[in-house]
Amino acid sequence: MKALKKLFDNIHPYVEEGGKFHAFRSLVDGFETFAFVPNTTSRAGSVNIHDAIDSKRIMSLVVIALLPALLFGMYNVGYQNALAAGQLGNATFWGMFLYGALAVLPKIIVSYAVGLGIEFVVAQWKNEEIQEGFLVSGILIPMIVPVTCPLWILAIAVAFSVILAKEIFGGTGMNIFNPALITRAFLFFSYPSAMTGDATVWVSQDTIFGTGFAAPEACTAATPLGQAVTEGFAGFDCATIQNAITGLIPGCIGETSVIAIALGAILLLWTGVASWKIMLSVFVGGAATGYLMQAAGLTAIQWYEHLVLGGFAFGAVFMATDPVTSSRTECGKYIYGLLIGFIAVMVRVLNPGYPEGMMLAILLMNLFAPLIDYCFVQKNISMRAKRAIKK
Amino acid sequence: MSKLFSAENKAAFSNPINLNNPVAVQVLGICSALAVTSQLAPAIVMGLSVTVITAFSNVIISLLRKTIPNRIRIIVQLVVVAALVTIVSQILKAYVYDVSVQLSVYVGLIITNCILMGRLEAFAMQNSPWPSFLDGVGNGLGYALILVIVGFVRELFGFGSLFGFQIIPDSWYVANGGWYMNNGMMVMPAMSLIIVGCVIWAHRSINKEAK
Numbered sequence: 259m260k261a262l263k264k265l266f267d268n269i270h271p272y273v274e275e276g277g278k279f280h281a282f283r284s285l286v287d288g289f290e291t292f293a294f295v296p297n298t299t300s301r302a303g304s305v306n307i308h309d310a311i312d313s314k315r316i317m318s319l320v321v322i323a324l325l326p327a328l329l330f331g332m333y334n335v336g337y338q339n340a341l342a343a344g345q346l347g348n349a350t351f352w353g354m355f356l357y358g359a360l361a362v363l364p365k366i367i368v369s370y371a372v373g374l375g376i377e378f379v380v381a382q383w384k385n386e387e388i389q390e391g392f393l394v395s396g397i398l399i400p401m402i403v404p405v406t407c408p409l410w411i412l413a414i415a416v417a418f419s420v421i422l423a424k425e426i427f428g429g430t431g432m433n434i435f436n437p438a439l440i441t442r443a444f445l446f447f448s449y450p451s452a453m454t455g456d457a458t459v460w461v462s463q464d465t466i467f468g469t470g471f472a473a474p475e476a477c478t479a480a481t482p483l484g485q486a487v488t489e490g491f492a493g494f495d496c497a498t499i500q501n502a503i504t505g506l507i508p509g510c511i512g513e514t515s516v517i518a519i520a521l522g523a524i525l526l527l528w529t530g531v532a533s534w535k536i537m538l539s540v541f542v543g544g545a546a547t548g549y550l551m552q553a554a555g556l557t558a559i560q561w562y563e564h565l566v567l568g569g570f571a572f573g574a575v576f577m578a579t580d581p582v583t584s585s586r587t588e589c590g591k592y593i594y595g596l597l598i599g600f601i602a603v604m605v606r607v608l609n610p611g612y613p614e615g616m617m618l619a620i621l622l623m624n625l626f627a628p629l630i631d632y633c634f635v636q637k638n639i640s641m642r643a644k645r646a647i648k649k
Numbered sequence: 650m651s652k653l654f655s656a657e658n659k660a661a662f663s664n665p666i667n668l669n670n671p672v673a674v675q676v677l678g679i680c681s682a683l684a685v686t687s688q689l690a691p692a693i694v695m696g697l698s699v700t701v702i703t704a705f706s707n708v709i710i711s712l713l714r715k716t717i718p719n720r721i722r723i724i725v726q727l728v729v730v731a732a733l734v735t736i737v738s739q740i741l742k743a744y745v746y747d748v749s750v751q752l753s754v755y756v757g758l759i760i761t762n763c764i765l766m767g768r769l770e771a772f773a774m775q776n777s778p779w780p781s782f783l784d785g786v787g788n789g790l791g792y793a794l795i796l797v798i799v800g801f802v803r804e805l806f807g808f809g810s811l812f813g814f815q816i817i818p819d820s821w822y823v824a825n826g827g828w829y830m831n832n833g834m835m836v837m838p839a840m841s842l843i844i845v846g847c848v849i850w851a852h853r854s855i856n857k858e859a860k
Contacts, residue, residue: 262847312792408828409831410828422843426850444834447833447834447839448832448833448834448835449830449832449833449836450833451823451830452830
């Protein structure tokens, strides 16, 4: 740590105003405040400190909470590859993990390079402090795309969302929509053949640097959720529920394992970074809607299966609870969460075009979160006004 | 002759193309800018149709401006515009049938285009025919300019072509063993709203001091 501090102290003179490498000021500043808590405090009369840890520390906590799901996702990529090639017997645990890591790492690098690159350029151009919001989005994005997603469309989507969903609104903390979900929505609507479907999207089928296996031709692997929609209820295999909880099913890289997501959820709730109200009400809303839909005979998927399949758990834990785009009033959080769960299951059941509704549900409720907040704030104001008039 | 092209008349023509662009600054006529711009050819035809209709309806209303009773002026304006739209629509059907099929109802809907009513009310009712004509042409071209920009981006990235000619090599496409895919969102109207937004963004950053 000391050596790192010394390195930053040595670099500083070069990037100050008039220094040789002034163009990299925001870059150095960004990394330094990431590694060390800055010693500057807010001036009197401006923003007050709300908490002992700043937003960079909070972001780092979320990244740590995402790690179990990410590591499991890497393993699952290798597992699905071996399964598709019919070579499960010959595959070792570390072999599958290495294969998955090699498949996932380029996506993480591209996502961070493009996103942070834009953030650094904007910070330097506007002469502002580098904003840390992309730290989490950058790792979320690779986790919510299929493993075969080409890198160049990922780069375009990341650039699109960082510029048009975030910087335009004023950067971190000002965005209306979750940037990671905007990235996914852009990919989903722009390049549907690379994002959905049952053909070859969900499972990596080639060898990478000699690891993994080449799958035989015309190997298809749909997500269980997609299967339930496209092949009717007959195609839905209830035995996959167990696999859906452990996470050994095809799907986006980070979303498959409920256990790994639960580990992250425990960390987020224990540290108080994410709101338990939102998380709980998303699950309650989804379960209740799923139960009603099944009781009405509209779907064969049980209510608890909705919660473990697809991106429901991942969205509820990591996306819906985004403090910037979710509701801020305490009562509003229940409404916000319940409606996300409700809409997600409604889309899944009633719209045959989209087997997965979580992304659309969260984006839609992102849009309505300020309205929910407004209603509760107004309700509070009029309630207090009445109380004051009475006395 | 010098009177015909006085500074005022020049401004009536050139302002709407840039500084007072009907789409980028006044944010009028957005619906059709979203609807007809998925390809370049219909966008250009639409832009030209609106230019012709705005110019001539401006001239006609300007000629009639002193005789139109104030209380029924909107009806008179609508009748003039509707007549011109019908003529243009018939010409399109006669000479560029394919494009007119692509444009479908949107040629007829030029009647409801806010730019037309806006120019008639704001300019032609107060000015003589020649400046009104220039104003109409300028506004029409300003509208067409935005449509062409949006249509260019949408056709290039949504279909990989311009005017129907393939620009992006076939061998790049995934189906032919390459890596490229067309951007499906460009074909959707939602994306043209975003592109119009980007155009407005660029326009405002360039003309910051001109406000």
